[in-house]
Amino acid sequence: MRAFALAVLCAVSLMVVLDGSIVAVALPAIQNDLGFTPSALAWVVNAYLIAFAGLLLLSGRLGDLIGRKRVFLAGLGLFTLASLLCGIAQDQAQLIGFRFLQGAGGALASAVVLGMITTLFPEPRARAKAIGVYSFTQAAGSSIGLIAGGTLTQLLDWHWTFFVNLPIGAFALALAVRVLGDDRGPGLRDGTDVTGAGLVTGGLMLLVYTIVKAEEYTWADARTLGLLAVSLLLLAGFVLRQAKASRPLLPLRIFRLRAVSGANTVMVLMVAGLFGFQFITALYLQRVLQLDALSTGFAFLPAPLSIAVMSLVFAERLNHRFGARTVLIGGLSLVALALGFLATVQTDGDYATDVLPALVLMGVGFGAAMPALMGQAMSDVAPADAGVASGLINTTQQIGAAIGTAVLATAAASRTGSVLAEGAAMPEALASGYRAAYALSAGLLALAVFAATVLLRTRKAQEAIVA
Numbered sequence: 001m002r003a004f005a006l007a008v009l010c011a012v013s014l015m016v017v018l019d020g021s022i023v024a025v026a027l028p029a030i031q032n033d034l035g036f037t038p039s040a041l042a043w044v045v046n047a048y049l050i051a052f053a054g055l056l057l058l059s060g061r062l063g064d065l066i067g068r069k070r071v072f073l074a075g076l077g078l079f080t081l082a083s084l085l086c087g088i089a090q091d092q093a094q095l096i097g098f099r100f101l102q103g104a105g106g107a108l109a110s111a112v113v114l115g116m117i118t119t120l121f122p123e124p125r126a127r128a129k130a131i132g133v134y135s136f137t138q139a140a141g142s143s144i145g146l147i148a149g150g151t152l153t154q155l156l157d158w159h160w161t162f163f164v165n166l167p168i169g170a171f172a173l174a175l176a177v178r179v180l181g182d183d184r185g186p187g188l189r190d191g192t193d194v195t196g197a198g199l200v201t202g203g204l205m206l207l208v209y210t211i212v213k214a215e216e217y218t219w220a221d222a223r224t225l226g227l228l229a230v231s232l233l234l235l236a237g238f239v240l241r242q243a244k245a246s247r248p249l250l251p252l253r254i255f256r257l258r259a260v261s262g263a264n265t266v267m268v269l270m271v272a273g274l275f276g277f278q279f280i281t282a283l284y285l286q287r288v289l290q291l292d293a294l295s296t297g298f299a300f301l302p303a304p305l306s307i308a309v310m311s312l313v314f315a316e317r318l319n320h321r322f323g324a325r326t327v328l329i330g331g332l333s334l335v336a337l338a339l340g341f342l343a344t345v346q347t348d349g350d351y352a353t354d355v356l357p358a359l360v361l362m363g364v365g366f367g368a369a370m371p372a373l374m375g376q377a378m379s380d381v382a383p384a385d386a387g388v389a390s391g392l393i394n395t396t397q398q399i400g401a402a403i404g405t406a407v408l409a410t411a412a413a414s415r416t417g418s419v420l421a422e423g424a425a426m427p428e429a430l431a432s433g434y435r436a437a438y439a440l441s442a443g444l445l446a447l448a449v450f451a452a453t454v455l456l457r458t459r460k461a462q463e464a465i466v467a
Contacts, residue, residue: 060391
């Protein structure tokens with residue numbers, strides 16, 4: 001029964017992760033059909049991201065209080081219904097509004113998954129294997145989504161990038177009711193922090209909004225700086241509230257756990273470098289190497305395949321033999337090396353020699369790093385806090401994604417504009433911008449390696465967890 005439960009949890013997690021990249025490939029078709037301007041089109045992605053990132057932490061705590069199964073089922077139901085509404089949307093406002101609902105459903109379902117897995121598999125070796133499977137869905141989902149998105153958009157139309165969630169969601173919902181065990185939390189009266197919930201949800205939503213708008217306004221613009229200041233004040237108010245509240249939404253004691261604080265720091269840096277990498281690589285393949293949407297999707301296939309082999313076959317053995325910290329540092333180092341290799345791409349580049357080796361190397365490194373990192377993030381957390389710790393690592397993942405996309409897109413655009421001003425042709429200017437973004441990504445991964453080395457435990461401290 002535990003295997004079926006794990007399959008349901010990972011299938012839903014994969015569906016939620018897939019949604020972001022599937023829709024990204026369909027954006028040009030959505031723009032043509034519904035008449036979006038380029039700036040308005042970004043909100044098809046941003047509306048989902050803001051709701052998803054802003055509600056993860058609250059969703060995780062709700063799971064601790066009222067039961068993770070209840071929160072998971074509610075989120076899955078809302079996500080599936082919102083997918084239907086997105087698919088039948090007739091105008092821009094409807095699609096953006098339904099995408100926000102879809103993000104809220106995704107947050108409710110995703111926030112409690114890792115906590116449910118750690119509860120289902122208390123034995124260290126079994127937990128490591130289960131987290132390896134879950135990590136594969138997180139690590140490879142975006143790349144698989146690019147393939148699915150290109151296929152659905154090119155063979156059918158953009159509506160099917162949303163409709164594809166309906167049979168998956170309905171089947172998962174029916175199965176989850178039967179295979180997931182009931183869990184009862186202490187109830188809302190035992191832990192509701194309405195003020196804290198408002199501060200953190202508002203602060204996170206505004207922070208993500210500010211980050212995604214920074215590309216349009218620039219980071220030095222007064223609007224960006226003002227919004228950033230307000231979001232940081234809200235989050236600072238949340239921290240103060242948690243320090244004084246008798247029943248905090250996010251117990252600050254979990255940050256005293258070195259594994260938790262270190263893993264979340266590494267997660268932000270790692271995802272900032274890697275989420276932007278997918279965005280930049282898709283542009284390089286289409287705008288410089290002139291691949292179509294379907295070919296671009298399949299060009300990413302080596303990455304999820306190598307992630308699958310590493311995370312599902314070798315990750316647990318490596319963690320057991322060498323310790324999670326060592327595996328994490330090694331995996332992150334391989335990813336940084338792959339991004340450094342991509343920082344040399346040229347206008348007349350070739351996929352087989354300039355992109356493919358980096359995708360394979362990155363898949364191997366990420367497939368090793370992600371299970372080790374997820375295991376660290378949950379290693380010392382008490383069962384009563386598993387939901388909020390799960391929501392926290394997912395929140396930092398989404399913040400890292402928002403930061404990476406905004407910063408790398410800005411770096412690429414800035415460099416491209418500078419090279420164009422010097423008189424270069426567009427293909428060379430684009431390639432130069434992408435090289436700058438890849439170099440910045442490699443720098444972020446190097447910082448992640450440093451953070452993992454300094455902040456996380458040595459093998460001796462981990463032996464009780466992974467042995």
